[in-house]
Every structure is written in structure tokens, then in C-alpha cells.
Amino acid sequence: MLNKKILIVEDESIIAEDIADSLIALGYRVTAIVYSGEEALQSAAEERPDLVLMDVNLQGEIDGITTGENIRSRFQIPVIYLTAYADDHTLRRVNSTKPFGYIVKPFEEKNLHTTIQLALHRHQYDCLTNLPNRSFLREKLSEILNHQKEFRGVVPVLTLSLDKISRINSTLGHDIGDSVICSIAQRLTNGIENMNIVARLEAAEFAIIIELVAGKQDAINIAQSILEIVAQVIIVESFEVYVTASIGISLYPLDGSDADELLKNAYTAMYHAQEKNGNNCQFYASNVANYSMNRLSQEVCLRNALKRSEFEVYYEPKVEIKTGKIVGAEALVRWNHPKKGQISPGEFIPMAEEMGLIGSLGEWVLETACRQTKAWQNEGLGQLRVAVNVSARQFEQKNLTERVSEILIETGLDPKYLELELTESLVLQDETAVFQAFSVWQSMGIRVAIDDFGTGYASLSYSKRFPFDVLKIDKSFIRNIADDRQNAAITVAIIQMAHSMNMRVVAEGVEDERELAFLCEHDCDEIQGYFFSRALPKADFEALLKSGKHWLYSIAQPIAQPQSETGSRQ
DSSP states (O other), X not given: OXXXXXXXXXXXXXXXXXXXXXXXXXXXXXXXXXXXXXXXXXXXXXXXXXXXXXXSSOBSSSOHHHHHHHHHHHHOOOEEEEESOOOHXXXXXXXXXXXXXXXXXXXXXXXXXXXXXXXXXXXXXXXXXXXOOHHHHHHHHHHHHHXXXXXXXXXXXXXXXXXXXXXXXXXXOHHHHHHHHHHHHHHHHHHOTTEEEEEEEETTEEEEEEOOBSXXXXXXXXXXXXXXXXXXXXXXXXXXXXXXXEEEEEEETTTOSSHHHXXXXXXXXXXXXXXXXXXEEEEOOTTOHHHHHHHHHHHHHHHHHTTTTOEEEEEEEEEETTXXXXXXXXXXXXXXXXXXXXXXXXXHHHHHHHTTOHHHHHHHHHHHHHHHHHHHHHTTSOOOEEEEEXXXXXXXXXXXXXHHHHHHHHHTOOXXXXXXXXXXXXXXXXXXXXXXXXXXXXXXXXXXXXEEETSSOOOSTHHHXXXXXXXXXXXXXXXXXXXXXXXXXXXXXXXXXXXXXXXEEEEOOOOSHHHHHHHHXXXXXEEOBTTTBOOEEXXXXXXXXXXXXXXXXXXXXXXXXXXXXXXXXX
């Protein structure tokens, strides 16, 4: 991260010089200090910095927000805004430009450093595979399309999902699964002719942009060769592993005129390939009858699932590091389909949001989790807290705060044992609505957590506007933290920043002893993850509570060892 080039755009020279001195002391390179939007655009074009610090109010004809938007769209350079104005109008304008962060003046040096680290991390490549991420892909695809308008032919956009990767994770472990994903990433990078870019989207999904080809048959040939590349045996820790892939293809300009539309249509085609049992490729077609009928069938099933009690709440333990004991759980919904078995939340949650069902589903999860937590408390299994996610669509309900209050009264759970988790993107999507709900919940004694911190809008300033009780560090920063200096530095900075604001810190996705030891050493408060336990159905989580499972922790032995003590309660 250090030695990155930063352009400072600030119309007050004293402030600009102070910022430059701080950045240089931290190991960054300041390419220039400029005072107007016009100078900023020229400097960005000439110097191509890795990041721009942009004051909102500037000298000249164009202000900082307009300048920042031009720099991001023309040069794909991340922008962090500096502003003394945090009014709703300014923030709405800032948010509309999709920035990589903003900082409200005056600010502390450590907050500036952490915000820059998060922004650079978000803009860089995927940390597991070293491939470009979704954000970079979209910008690159837009750039490619802008240069193709005068040429004949088509640009194929492919999305690829590895089939049944979850089975590898559950049988051989996530480390093996990650190694498989890395092997496939390397094969895609090195083995595809006419490739423009390969990116990792999420989990076991990739996107591939192919250079201009003559027509559809060329795209078919490339996709078939990719299926063959993926299907070759992978040797991981003496295991022979085989995977296949589902590929969706959209063609520019036939299937879309911009990056978002092309990626969306490629995804639609990929889902169609998955429905054909994988290991095949499908083109996007707006009139694919089979896909439409299947989608309609899924929607009908989803509408009936709540009525037929097909949903189930799983509980992922939240463990206090210093005592090693379970202090609560995150409530996660699962769908047990009568024919298809358990369906991934990643598949049905977006569908529920599109159909307007997420409000009812979220309310059911909240009520079920509160009622069950109260029951466990009554059984003497400890004063557990339960954490429940709140989606953006739930905030569209006018009676959200009232329903939370009513559910607590109906279930008898003391509000101090409920924790509501909001994402960064939700907070900045509708700050007014979030602030109103936030105030009501905190006055009731409900704890509010910021979830997946660091993966979206890299800003620390909103933490001052919304004094959260808990900050959850996203698992992407925790993975390999003992060896990854970049993730380690960011995680330590986040923990220190959160503690300075009186927030407790929860690390998600802790999977091994070294990750836990690092978090112990740096005073993280709680963890979730497979190292202690994955999310469990109600009966299994209750059995875990009754077993008294925890680990021993001491200064002399910071690497914790899971241990059970029959008869203890927590």
C-alpha cells in the first residue's frame, strides 16, 4: 500500500501542506498539490496517481465533486473527498459520484491513513486470486466499449460460476476450496486466447471479457475451450479434485449497450446454464422460455415458503476472545426447499428483495431469533445477545422501528440483548431514514452494529454521525492476516479507531489459530468463524451452549485451543 502516488486537491495551502507532510511521513508519494478543478484534471491526466484527495470547495469554475466524478470516470482513479460540510445536500452529491470515501474536517491523521488504506484496498485486485475485482472490471469494460463503437463484430462478456464448490468446502475444507479457486484463476489467466481481462466477482464466480470477435460462433468456441480448461484435474494437498463450470455469455452490442447491462445479462445466461446441471454455456436471450418459467416457479415457491414453514434460522456463535465463551449469535436464514433441499441465501435473498418479500422474511427472522434467545435465557444458558441483519428494503417500510419494538414486547426479550446489523452501503444510501431509526433503537437500549466494514464506502466520518455500538470487520481482511501485512495493518487500524470511538470490534470469518492469535494480540473483542463453529440449526446451537465449549486463553498461550467442559453454562 505504501509508496502509492497521491494527488492533493485543496484550495487552502496551509491545510494542503499539512496533509502532504503527513502522507510523506506515512510513506506515500505526493505527486502534486493543486488548488482548482482544472489543475486537478490536468495533473490526474499527466501523473496518473493511485488516489486523489479532493476538497469539495475549490477555486475555479468547477467544484470538487464535479472534478472528482470526472477523474473517476475518465481515468478510473479512486477519489476521497475532504469537506468541512457534512449537510445532507452535499453528502447526496458526494454519494451520487460513487466515491471511495469522504472525510469531514477537521480529521485525525490515523483516520486519514486508514481511509486511504481502505480505499486503495477496495480499488486493488482480489486478495485471494490477485485478479481484478468487480469494481475494476466494470470500469475496464466501460473503457473497452467506448473504444469499440466504430468497429464491426461483437465483444463477448462471460460470467463463470464453478459448479458445486460448496461440496468441496464442506467435505475437504475451505482451504482446499480456496486453493481450487486460485488454480482456476491461474488457468483462466494463462489459458484463454483473445482474452482482454479476467476478474473475480465473488466466491467462486469470475467474469471474462474477450477481445472483439467476428460473431457468435467464435464466442461459443472460446467458451467451450474454457469449460475444458476448468474440467482438468486439480491436485491439492494430495487430493485429486475435479470441478466444472456454468458459463453465461452476453454480446456487445446485441445484448446491451453498457457494462452493467452486459454483466447482468451474462449473469442471467449463467443461471440458465446452472439450471441445466452445469458444465455448459448459454447465451443470453430475452425470450428464454425455460428460464422464465423456472423463475416464475421459484417466485411462487418463495411466496409459499413462509406459509409452509420452509425457512429456518441458523445461529452462528459470537465468541468473546478474552474468555473464549459464547456471548451471542448472529441469526442467519436458510430455506429448506421440499424438493431441492437447502437453497443458498445468495440465491433467494436477492429474489425476495426483488419481489418485495424481504420485509416479511426479515420480520419473521427477527421474531424467531428474539423468541428463541429469550427461551435460551429462561433455560439458564446465559444472557445471550442475538444479532439480526437489516436490509435496505426493510428500511423502505414506514413502520420498521415500530415493528422492532412490538416484536421485543411480544417475545419478552430485553432490548439490550438485541443487536441490529446495518451495512455501510445502507447507512449512506438513506442517511435520514437510518438516523431516525438509529436514534429510536439506541434510546430503547438496542445495540446497532456496522456490518462488513471496509468492503464498501471507505469512510470513517459517518461513524461520528452514527455512534455505532459495534463494528464488524469483514472476513476479507481477516483471511491470512498473520501473513498478509496489508490486511494486518488495515485490521489493526480499524480496531484502534473503533476502540477510540467506544465501539466493540467483531472479526468475521476467523478460521485458524494464527488469525485468532493475531486478533488476541491486537485486542479485538469478539470473533465469528469456522475456527470455533459454523452457523448451526437451533438444536445444534443449543447443544453447543449446553456443552460449555470454549477455549483457554492466557497471555502466556495466546493461541487458543477449543475445549469442552461438561456442565458449564454460557
